[in-house]
Amino acid sequence: MSRKREASVDSRIPPLNALKAFEAAARRLNITRAAEELSVTPGAISQQIRTLEEHAGAPLFHREGRQIALTDLGAELYPLLHDGFDYLKRAGDLLYRPDRRHALAVSVPPSFAAKWLAPRIARFAAAHPEVEVWMSADMRLADVGGGRVDVAVRYGRGDYAGVRSERLLSADVTPVCSPALLTGPKALKRPADLAHHVLIHLRAGELEEPRPDWAAWLKARGVDAVDAAAGPRFDQTALAIEAAAHGQGVALAPYAFVADDLASGRLVSPFADGALATELAYHVLTRRSGASEPARAFVRWMKEEVQAAEQRVDDL
Numbered sequence: 001m002s003r004k005r006e007a008s009v010d011s012r013i014p015p016l017n018a019l020k021a022f023e024a025a026a027r028r029l030n031i032t033r034a035a036e037e038l039s040v041t042p043g044a045i046s047q048q049i050r051t052l053e054e055h056a057g058a059p060l061f062h063r064e065g066r067q068i069a070l071t072d073l074g075a076e077l078y079p080l081l082h083d084g085f086d087y088l089k090r091a092g093d094l095l096y097r098p099d100r101r102h103a104l105a106v107s108v109p110p111s112f113a114a115k116w117l118a119p120r121i122a123r124f125a126a127a128h129p130e131v132e133v134w135m136s137a138d139m140r141l142a143d144v145g146g147g148r149v150d151v152a153v154r155y156g157r158g159d160y161a162g163v164r165s166e167r168l169l170s171a172d173v174t175p176v177c178s179p180a181l182l183t184g185p186k187a188l189k190r191p192a193d194l195a196h197h198v199l200i201h202l203r204a205g206e207l208e209e210p211r212p213d214w215a216a217w218l219k220a221r222g223v224d225a226v227d228a229a230a231g232p233r234f235d236q237t238a239l240a241i242e243a244a245a246h247g248q249g250v251a252l253a254p255y256a257f258v259a260d261d262l263a264s265g266r267l268v269s270p271f272a273d274g275a276l277a278t279e280l281a282y283h284v285l286t287r288r289s290g291a292s293e294p295a296r297a298f299v300r301w302m303k304e305e306v307q308a309a310e311q312r313v314d315d316l
Contacts, residue, residue, distance in 0.1 A: 014055040019081055021048035022060060026078040029068055037161060089289065103132045104294045107144075107152040111237035112282060113137040115257035116169070117153075124301045131294045144285050150295040151286055153302075158283040164291075166299070169282040169306055171254045173212050174274040176267045178247040188250070188270045191223045198249030199231035200240050211237075212276045217252060220276060241267070252276070259309060 024034035025045055035042040053060050060074035070078060108117055113135065121133060136149075144152050144163045158165045177197075181188045186196040199214050215228040234240040237253055244251035245267055255275065261267040284299055291299070 014052050015048075018048040018052040018055070020085070021045045022052050022074075023078065023081040023085055025049060025061070025068065026070055026074060027082065029070075031066075031068065086289070102130050102294055103134055104292075104298055105134045105136070105148065105150045106298065107136045107138050107149045109139055109153065109155060110137040111239075111241075111257065112153055112155075114238040115241065119260060120305055123305070124298065127301065128294070128297055131297065133298070144287055150292060151284065151298050153282055153284050155282050156280055158281065160283070160285055162288060163285045164288050165283045165285050167281050168284045168302060169254075169256050171211070171256075171281050172275050172277045173217070173252040174255050174258070174269050174276070175217070175250050175271060176241065176253050176258050176262070176269055177244050177250040179265065179268045180247050181250065182268060182270060191218070191221045191271060192225060194218075194223070194250060195226045199226075199228070200243050200249040200251040201231050201233040202237055202240050202252065203233040203235050211280070212252065212278050214252060217276050256282075256306075256309065 020038065021034065021040075021044070024037050025031055028034050028037070031042045031045050035045045038045070049060060056073060056077075058073050059071050060077065061068045062071055114137070117135070121135070124131075124133065144150075152163075153168065154160065155171060158167060177188065181197060186193070188194070188197060201214065202211055213228070214226075214231075218224070218226055218228050231249060232243070234243065237257060240251040241253050241258060241261070243249065244253070245261060250270070258267055258269075262269060284302060286295055286299060
């Protein structure tokens with residue numbers, strides 16, 4: 001294929017999607033991974049690369065089966081595009097960041113906001129008066145990589161594309177209820193007693209990984225005389241916890257979300273060995289290209305809060 005020469009300046013500007021597809025494929029040297037990154041099919045990536053090669057009038061990749069390698073032209077083009085998209089991302093950061101110089105956009109799940117972050121956020125404000133936190137309680141995937149959000153917390157396995165992910169908080173669950181359920185003729189003393197009480201369930205949303213449920217908890221303790229499916233369902237952990245606190249039944253909740261209620265006596269954990277472990281956890285997400293200093297300070301503060309809470313538990 002021979003190099004084409006075009007007279008018009010505008011005609012020398014290839015389609016943006018073709019440039020993005022080439023940059024992702026050149027960076028990863030893998031069509032499938034580039035497609036996953038851009039949320040398109042491998043065929044779409046290949047088509048965009050062919051479009052760009054038509055503009056260039058020369059091949060950009062050597063292809064041998066599923067393996068690809070940059071040609072001399074591709075190797076010359078890649079760093080220019082990589083730097084160019086990096087500058088565009090920085091420009092996006094300027095356009096979408098909060099208006100105040102030290103404002104910090106934080107996105108967290110609603111229950112994490114209500115039961116963990118909101119009760120503590122005043123301590124961050126006292127330690128960092130120069131930073132104004134703009135908190136959004138949202139289940140949708142946050143646009144951390146795109147610059148609209150500085151810090152996000154999400155529940156899952158931590159394998160989020162395009163961002164830096166760090167494990168923050170365990171999501172191990174434990175049964176909790178009102179202290180009133182520990183007395184009376186149907187006092188809750190052992191797991192089998194759950195047959196006489198309402199089980200409160202959490203229904204995972206479309207964008208959230210499933211949590212350990214009552215069926216798993218009862219099976220782990222060899223209890224088969226309890227209907228693990230009966231009972232009301234909530235789509236947020238905080239709502240299930242509040243229902244339990246008001247004596248409406250027994251809920252499974254992450255210990256980190258109920259630690260303060262347990263300490264105050266508003267809730268009780270009826271079983272000494274009630275914890276059920278999960279591989280999932282809450283993860284903090286920041287930009288892969290580098291978080292701002294306010295974002296780094298916020299992440300450090302959250303980690304310190306987690307460590308302090310764990311230390312208090314160990315001291316009990």
